[in-house]
Amino acid sequence: xxxxxxxxxxxxxxxxxxxxxxxxxxxxxxxxxxxxxxxxxxxxxxxxxxxxxxxxxxxxxxxxxxxxxxxxxxxxxxxxxxxxxxxxxxxxxxxxxxxxxxxxxxxxxxxxxxxxxxxxxxxxxxxxxxxxxxxxxxxxxxxxxxxxxxxxxxxxxxxxxxxxxxxxxxxxxxxxxxxxxxxxxxxxxxxxxxxxxxxxxxxxxxxxxxxxxxxxxx
Amino acid sequence: xxxxxxxxxxxxxxxxxxxxxxxxxxxxxxxxxxxxxxxxxxxxxxxxxxxxxxxxxxxxxxxxxxxxxxxxxxxxxxxxxxxxxxxxxxxxxxxxxxxxxxxxxxxxxxxxxxxxxxxxxxxxxxxxxxxxxxxxxxxxxxxxxxxxxxxxxxxxxxxxxxxxxxxxxxxxxxxxxxxxxxxxxxxxxxxxxxxxxxxxxxxxxxxxxxxxxxxxxxxxxxxxxxxxxxxxxxxxxxxxxxxxxxxxxxxxxxxxxxxxxxxxxxxxxxxxxxxxxxxxxxxxxxxxxxxxxxxxxxxxxxxxxxxxxxxxxxxxxxxxxxxxxxxxxxxxxxxxxxxxx
Numbered sequence: 001x002x003x004x005x006x007x008x009x010x011x012x013x014x015x016x017x018x019x020x021x022x023x024x025x026x027x028x029x030x031x032x033x034x035x036x037x038x039x040x041x042x043x044x045x046x047x048x049x050x051x052x053x054x055x056x057x058x059x060x061x062x063x064x065x066x067x068x069x070x071x072x073x074x075x076x077x078x079x080x081x082x083x084x085x086x087x088x089x090x091x092x093x094x095x096x097x098x099x100x101x102x103x104x105x106x107x108x109x110x111x112x113x114x115x116x117x118x119x120x121x122x123x124x125x126x127x128x129x130x131x132x133x134x135x136x137x138x139x140x141x142x143x144x145x146x147x148x149x150x151x152x153x154x155x156x157x158x159x160x161x162x163x164x165x166x167x168x169x170x171x172x173x174x175x176x177x178x179x180x181x182x183x184x185x186x187x188x189x190x191x192x193x194x195x196x197x198x199x200x201x202x203x204x205x206x207x208x209x210x211x212x213x214x215x216x217x218x
Numbered sequence: 219x220x221x222x223x224x225x226x227x228x229x230x231x232x233x234x235x236x237x238x239x240x241x242x243x244x245x246x247x248x249x250x251x252x253x254x255x256x257x258x259x260x261x262x263x264x265x266x267x268x269x270x271x272x273x274x275x276x277x278x279x280x281x282x283x284x285x286x287x288x289x290x291x292x293x294x295x296x297x298x299x300x301x302x303x304x305x306x307x308x309x310x311x312x313x314x315x316x317x318x319x320x321x322x323x324x325x326x327x328x329x330x331x332x333x334x335x336x337x338x339x340x341x342x343x344x345x346x347x348x349x350x351x352x353x354x355x356x357x358x359x360x361x362x363x364x365x366x367x368x369x370x371x372x373x374x375x376x377x378x379x380x381x382x383x384x385x386x387x388x389x390x391x392x393x394x395x396x397x398x399x400x401x402x403x404x405x406x407x408x409x410x411x412x413x414x415x416x417x418x419x420x421x422x423x424x425x426x427x428x429x430x431x432x433x434x435x436x437x438x439x440x441x442x443x444x445x446x447x448x449x450x451x452x453x454x455x456x457x458x459x460x461x462x463x464x465x466x467x468x469x470x471x472x473x474x475x476x477x478x479x480x481x482x483x484x485x486x487x488x489x490x491x492x493x494x495x496x497x498x499x500x501x502x503x504x505x506x507x508x509x510x511x512x513x514x515x516x517x518x519x520x521x522x523x524x525x526x527x528x529x530x531x532x533x534x535x536x537x538x539x540x541x542x543x544x545x546x547x548x549x550x551x552x553x554x555x556x557x558x559x
Contacts, residue, residue: 161247
């Protein structure tokens, strides 16, 4: 029953942020448009995963095997739009390709389509933390006149660095538990659900702040 | 089962500790970021304010510069018109001479035609033919002097018009002589008592050189006018002297073709030297460094704009030439222009 509450919180926040992004799609700046695409893509993937698990009764890990590299590619696009420095283009795209290759190797030799691709998720989280740190550096280098707490980019980046730092611990712990135990504790996944829900709510805040900023500029 | 429970509890503690550590680290990091960001933002805002101020000042300076350029253009035009004013009397004198010729010859022709009519009435064809030949000769003279007057008017218009800036082959001797005469007659018309000896030492070997004639003409005119002013001023002071010591105001204009065949440089470095020398008061030592500065003048208020030599200097530099001055206070001044051929 408690797990259901976490599920509801997670799906509601994801749905709300995706709908908000779609609603303000024309008003928001390019990186936020990509963020909306990511949210919609996540929502669709989660629904497919749910359908496979509960509708068809099959393991839904395959969805995450496909979802993770695409999600990272979308993040790369968002970060590149935020950073706006051509010198990083190559490195960022290279990291996306590296993650894809890692996913293939991981699927073939370590975590099959029947298992959750936690290794790839950990790598993705590490890369995203790096991108987030880089973006923080960039924000600090080019400060704006506005209060930073009213900037969507700050909330987006804070959400990324917090969520994916925890993700490294969560999936690392999961890996340890799975390989050492048959039944890893449920609270880890519940905790992950709460964090994911908070992540999407923060994205919602970022999108909303950007719509306000766009109105001010207009 | 006991082992599993023990392991799970230990792992939960590890997990919670790791989570707490991450929370502290992230919280610290974000706080640090916010602190340094605010600091940077303050510096950035200060810089931005300063930049805006500099931009405003730049804008103001640009406007001022634009205004100055406009004023300079207007001043140049008024200086040109002022020099034209000085020339007016000279020009009138120069036009008067050919007009006198034209009037006289047309009067003569009128008489000759009456005479010819009489001779034709008397059937004296030989005499009529001789008179007709005289008329033709006179017509040629009228035509010649008419063209001279036309030339003077054209050169006056040339002078008053804005320079096209196009260089054209010009005979520097003719140009110098023309402006010398115009300046002299101009001054004479204003001051009947003024008299000066004009000397010209023109080098006939000078080929036509590529210059903007209106501009170089303006320079020569300016130098000659200054020389006349100087000798005139000295003449007024020393006018009472008599005998052999009597001051004789003299202005000499000299042109010289200096051919330097520098084979080492494999190029012809020939130059034309134009000098305007006067035995006036010369340039005071205290003013020698300032004479080429705009708005500097030793003339009384209202007599000079102080732009003549400055403009002349700019014109000569624009022609790739040199402008020098040699002077001894109270004795002489010589302005030397060197132009490349």
